[in-house]
Amino acid sequence: MDNTSLGKIYKDGEIIIRQGEFGECMYVIQSGMVQVITHRLEGKEVLIAELGEGDFFGEMALFEKEARSATVRAKGEVSLITIDKKTLLRRIQQDPSLAFRIVEKMSARIRKLDEKYSRVTANDRRNWDSRPRRWISPTPGLK
Secondary structure, three states: OOOOOOOEEEOOOOEEEOOOOOOOEEEEEEEEEEEEEEEOOOOOEEEEEEEOOOOEEOOHHHHOOOOOOOEEEEEEEEEEEEEEHHHHHHHHHHOOHHHHHHHHHHHHHHHHHHHHHHHHHHHHHHHHHHOOOOOOOOOOOOO
16 A cells, blocks of 8 residues: 555644654645744744645655654644655655655755854854853852
8 A cells, every 4th residue: 555645635724743752754845835933942833834835844754763853833824744764765766866856855955054054053152252251260259
């Protein structure tokens, strides 16, 4: 049996995958858009990306046994195809360039996140440089 669904429809705001949960499939967007969000310890939501038709997400679950790194929710109505590991491997055997396209997309995402991280840390450094500091002695009792 092929574990690729014919497409599932999610309504606006509906959670597709939740950060911290474990998964065994990835998703390909047939139509519509999704938001990729991380939840910070202080309760803030951070929008990482918006993905549209032809994009995929959740693929990390097929490569590693880690919890989902982000929450993905529908932005408007979205239609998705679900692909499990067995199906993905079979499709890669049929079309080896598929593996390259997945790695290429993942690489682009990593580069984009690196750029965002660099901007954030640069801002943190600027904010740090503008704050008054108090010298703390490495030797207790020495002021």
